[in-house]
Amino acid sequence: MQPSVVFVLGGPGAGKGTQCQRIVQNYGYVHLSAGDLLREERNNPGSKYGELIENYIREGKIVPVEITCSLLEAAMDASGKEKFLIDGFPRNQNNLDGWQKAMAGKVRLQFVLFFDCPLEVCTERCLSRGAGRSDDNMESLRKRFNTYLNETKPIIEHYEDLSLVRRIDATRGVEKVYEDVRRIFEEPNV
Ligand code: UP5
Numbered sequence: 001m002q003p004s005v006v007f008v009l010g011g012p013g014a015g016k017g018t019q020c021q022r023i024v025q026n027y028g029y030v031h032l033s034a035g036d037l038l039r040e041e042r043n044n045p046g047s048k049y050g051e052l053i054e055n056y057i058r059e060g061k062i063v064p065v066e067i068t069c070s071l072l073e074a075a076m077d078a079s080g081k082e083k084f085l086i087d088g089f090p091r092n093q094n095n096l097d098g099w100q101k102a103m104a105g106k107v108r109l110q111f112v113l114f115f116d117c118p119l120e121v122c123t124e125r126c127l128s129r130g131a132g133r134s135d136d137n138m139e140s141l142r143k144r145f146n147t148y149l150n151e152t153k154p155i156i157e158h159y160e161d162l163s164l165v166r167r168i169d170a171t172r173g174v175e176k177v178y179e180d181v182r183r184i185f186e187e188p189n190v
């Protein structure tokens, strides 16, 4: 069977990771956060990409797709599973092109789950997260947001044109947001 994929997109701190954890508990998906995979690779002393990844993350820039896509593919293979939530990817045209080239023939894209959340709410969430991330500071957040607006929004619009986007109002509390998420995953054809 062809593995199936849901792309999970939204601004920095919109709640992608939080909601993915819940989906995993109820719907048997494997959660793969591209950001988490990149941070793991950065922390691996044997990696030749550590410094590059850290620089990109602090600057809120998007790491070249060859690196991200191969981490995603390796994690998919290693899981031995067939349903994936790919969180925080594809974030720009380079990501989309690289994914299409390497993966489009191997997996089925179910839909794109879009957590829509304004800048002020996202900023507040990131600044109060307290996870010690090197990009949770005002300066990096401004850059992350610019990248999101200039590069990721057009990717969401691309999928909107293909009628593949399921938009969720992510400004409310975690439970309320998850009610809407569940409604989507309970649909008969999902
Ligand atoms: N929280 C969550 N939901 C809430 C709610 N409904 N109400 C109130 N609080 C809520 O949540 C963020 C914080 O808000 C948490 O404290 C949470 O408790 C609270 P989280 O679920 O972590 O949000 P998420 O959207 O996952 O935020 P994250 O910061 O992870 O999003 P980013 O997209 O910015 O980060 P990511 O890790 O995906 O990417 C980081 C960087 O990696 C990028 O900027 C880029 O440099 C690089 N990257 C690439 O280069 N390529 C990729 O493909 C992916 C990443």
Ligand code: MG
Pocket: 016, 017, 033, 035, 087, 088
């Ligand atoms: Mg996240």
